[in-house]
Amino acid sequence: MKTKILLAEDDPDFGMILKQYLELENFEVSWFQNPEDVAPLLHNDFPFQIGILDVMMPNIDGFSLAKMIIKEKSNFPLLFLTAKNQKIDRLTGLKIGADDYIPKPCDPEELVLRIKNILKRTLPATTENQIKIGAFSLDTTKLLLSHPNGNNRLTIREQELLLYLLKHNRTIITRDNILDNLWETNDYFTGRSLDVFISRLRKYFNSDPEIKIQSLRGIGFEVDFPTN
Incomplete structure (x- = not known):
């Protein structure tokens, strides 16, 4: 079964590139150019395994969207895309509960590696849960x-x-x-x-x-x- 990714990115060119590349890597991608379209899904069936959120988006920025998601899905893994270099932006995302960030423009191969690392749950040398x-x-x-x-x-x-x-x-x-x-x-x-x-x-x-x-x-x- 393919991993389902929620991609929130308002840039049409960059979003299309990411979606196509991730689909080539056998992910299933639902791309939202308007982050407001994600909100209604939180109260229904939420089929995604990970979210990739651009920080700078209109109406609802990536941080605000992350807070909305984590409020409803507290253990949902998130990765931020940010074009900013300020430390406060990246640390803000981590404090919200995101698992990682990657600066834009990003190397798609690096993005895939980071996604796989986040999804991989490392267990200790024991079979006990x-x-x-x-x-x-x-x-x-x-x-x-x-x-x-x-x-x-x-x-x-x-x-x-x-x-x-x-x-x-x-x-x-x-x-x-x-x-x-x-x-x-x-x-x-x-x-x-x-x-x-x-x-x-x-x-x-x-x-x-x-x-x-x-x-x-x-x-x-x-x-x-x-x-x-």
């Missing part, structure tokens, strides 16, 4: 981090990062290794993206003082997850 982390329980099939005081639905990128940290529990993990393995690129913006996701995980685990994600200046992180 339930992983105990202190007082928390992670359901990797539902991207659900459960705790007696409340639950959090993770994005795919958050779960990928958490599982990577769990694989390297009680060791020192360099920033370069995380970025090379999960983002497959290492620059200023991906480094800042990593910081955003680390902050999110710390917030989720804030109620358990035994869980530690410690920053090591100039090196990376040292984590301590009680797993039994």
Whole structure:
């Protein structure tokens, strides 16, 4: 079965190029030039597995559309297309809950790789779907981090990062290794993206003082997850 992509891009030329290329890569693409057309679908059958949103669109910008989608579909993976270079734009998207971004004009091959990386849910070296982390329980099939005081639905990128940290529990993990393995690129913006996701995980685990994600200046992180 083909992966169904929601593409929101108001540029007719760029949108057509992306749609045709993604379809050649065996994706099924629903292209919306007017982001307002996406809103009615959120309350009905929403058949998509991932969304690609241009940041700068008329009437509803990509950030506003992302908030609308995530409000109804909290674990829906999103990737932003942005022609802007300002750091605030990219970090805003990540804070909203997007899994990745790619600057325009983008290399279609790179876009496909990023889509596949987002869709790929990395599992630890175990066949279990339930992983105990202190007082928390992670359901990797539902991207659900459960705790007696409340639950959090993770994005795919958050779960990928958490599982990577769990694989390297009680060791020192360099920033370069995380970025090379999960983002497959290492620059200023991906480094800042990593910081955003680390902050999110710390917030989720804030109620358990035994869980530690410690920053090591100039090196990376040292984590301590009680797993039994």
